[in-house]
Amino acid sequence: MARVVPAVIRALDILELFLDRAELSAREVTERLGLPRTTVHELLVTLVERAYLIAVPGQPVRYRLGMPLFQLGSAFAGRLDLVREARSIARDVAAACDEAVHVAVLDGADVVYLVKVDSTHPVRMVSAVGRRLPAHCTAVGKILLAGLDRAGLDAVLAKGPLAGMTPASITDPNLLRAHLEQVRGEGVAADLGESDTAMRCVAAAVRDHSGAIIAAMSVSAPAIRWTPDAPEKWTDLVREGASALSACMGHRTASR
Structure with missing residues (x-):
């Protein structure tokens, strides 16, 4: 049986937090998922690097969903x-x-x-x-x-x-x-x-x-x-x- 990759699961857990919140801070993500701060920081940096999350202007430790997620959602809805x-x-x-x-x-x-x-x-x-x-x-x-x-x-x-x-x-x-x-x-x-x-x-x-x-x-x-x-x-x-x-x-x- 193929192994589930924990880091990917955690990254998806972070993205799913935004389904009911427009913006979240790094601290809020850490508290809601119960993950170590260093782990959350690394995941957030990675998601921002790929533009799946973007930092709120003027508030570098607050995040919102990025355009690639809209593009993926639109592609799914279209099918x-x-x-x-x-x-x-x-x-x-x-x-x-x-x-x-x-x-x-x-x-x-x-x-x-x-x-x-x-x-x-x-x-x-x-x-x-x-x-x-x-x-x-x-x-x-x-x-x-x-x-x-x-x-x-x-x-x-x-x-x-x-x-x-x-x-x-x-x-x-x-x-x-x-x-x-x-x-x-x-x-x-x-x-x-x-x-x-x-x-x-x-x-x-x-x-x-x-x-x-x-x-x-x-x-x-x-x-x-x-x-x-x-x-x-x-x-x-x-x-x-x-x-x-x-x-x-x-x-x-x-x-x-």
Whole structure:
């Protein structure tokens, strides 16, 4: 087995400290990593020499990230493929629950489905990649609408009346705003027959490296399989799946 190089690990540990801090001093790096001052000094000098860190002007013992890291991050982001990564993770989620899993994005006031992995049950959801539905009637759409700022949501609601797909659809803008506040607080949305009276669905947000919501993942099934333990089970699965996809998109859930 190949040997891990301790010096490289320590250098990466230093760089990762800057994920939640714009600037750090040599003393702060030493204290946070618990390394000897001489070791930290040598590593900082090396990182500055390669421009992965730069000294803050006028404060030679304070540092910030350098341009090569931006270039590497941009190269990585440019190679990310949401659909490819989503297919892989959606398959895992679908295998765990044997229900349909979707990944969708917001397009104006609608959601567009990018990925679908079906269940093996004979009774299943009728849907397709590329299908559009009113965002306010779906679990994925509610997650995506909840991720908009006030101006963005106002713009969506200004596009026209909220048409219902079933009697359970939320068509009052004020009620929708209140509902979306609840979705933001809970981090998960449900469609309890709002797009199809025979279907139930739960969804969670997919985020990118900046923390912005870029897509939503859902688990959907016929109401006949909405058993008492299904909501909690599906919610856990869709949260885990959305979190895994977010990680693939560069999202970091916890800081040091």
